Amino acid sequence: MAYDHAEEEQLASLKAWWNQYGNLVTWLLIIVLAAYAAWAGWGLYQRNQSAQAGQLYEELQKAVTAQDKEKIQRVATDMEEKFSRTAYAQMSGLAAAKSAFDANDFKTAKAQLQWVADKGSDEYKAIAKIRLAGILLDEKAYDEGLKTLAGDFPAEFAGVVSDRKGDIFVAQNKLDEARTAYQAALEKIDAQNPGRQLIQIKLDAIGGASVKKAA
The missing domain is CATH 1.25.40 (Serine Threonine Protein Phosphatase 5, Tetratricopeptide repeat)
Incomplete structure (x- = not known):
């Protein structure tokens, strides 16, 4: 009986504690779980972004090989608009600038280089x-x-x-x-x-x- 009585006291104490702090604990748990889900989701998003940017960069390289100047600029613009946070966008900007420069399109070359200078990491900048x-x-x-x-x-x-x-x-x-x-x-x-x-x-x-x- 003593064991049962002690157990009942612990249960009563737990209920009283939960009545006072239960909502707070629940909200804290929700915040922690939501933060983890956001972090995991962001990681997945970044990996997907990098994979898609890599595929688009392959298209740009093919356009460079084919000397398709219009496609180079189009792909580079798509890259900068959709995947600006990736290194592929910066590499694409430099490649598009060189293609434009070789075609004596200095205005486009400067615009591409300025984008990389503004948005790129230290080395690409x-x-x-x-x-x-x-x-x-x-x-x-x-x-x-x-x-x-x-x-x-x-x-x-x-x-x-x-x-x-x-x-x-x-x-x-x-x-x-x-x-x-x-x-x-x-x-x-x-x-x-x-x-x-x-x-x-x-x-x-x-x-x-x-x-x-x-x-």
């Missing part, structure tokens, strides 16, 4: 900005090109950015600034990089090392 600055250089939009190259870049792109700045400064006939930029590029680019030779040639062509101004 850096590539897009450097290529965009190159088009702006060709269009003699020098200040806009330098503005595109302003700000922070991943360390591995620092030398290429300085080199591109040097090209713009040469076009502006700002040779001291160009020498400084080319020297910075040589300092930042690995000694084994074959591109160093071209930078050195450009530096030598404008008189070599920059002249330090007297204090």
Whole structure:
């Protein structure tokens, strides 16, 4: 009987606790389960998005091989609209920009590169900005090109950015600034990089090392 009485007391205590906190516990449980379901659903959504984007990117690669410029732009636009969070969209933007550039459609090339520069991850953003600055250089939009190259870049792109700045400064006939930029590029680019030779040639062509101004 003592055991039964103790059990009844525990049951009564549990009922009293549940009457006071039961609704709160139920709502907390619902929130936790809903959060887990959302997390699991988001993971599945991302995997589906990546798989679909991969299939669409294969279409773009086939269009590149076939040199179907219209399809390249169409697929890239679809990719950017539907799968903008994936790396495939950024790669598609760069591929579409190159196709447009090769076709002398600089407006479309710039638009694609600007999209990647705005939406891409650090590495793709850096590539897009450097290529965009190159088009702006060709269009003699020098200040806009330098503005595109302003700000922070991943360390591995620092030398290429300085080199591109040097090209713009040469076009502006700002040779001291160009020498400084080319020297910075040589300092930042690995000694084994074959591109160093071209930078050195450009530096030598404008008189070599920059002249330090007297204090």
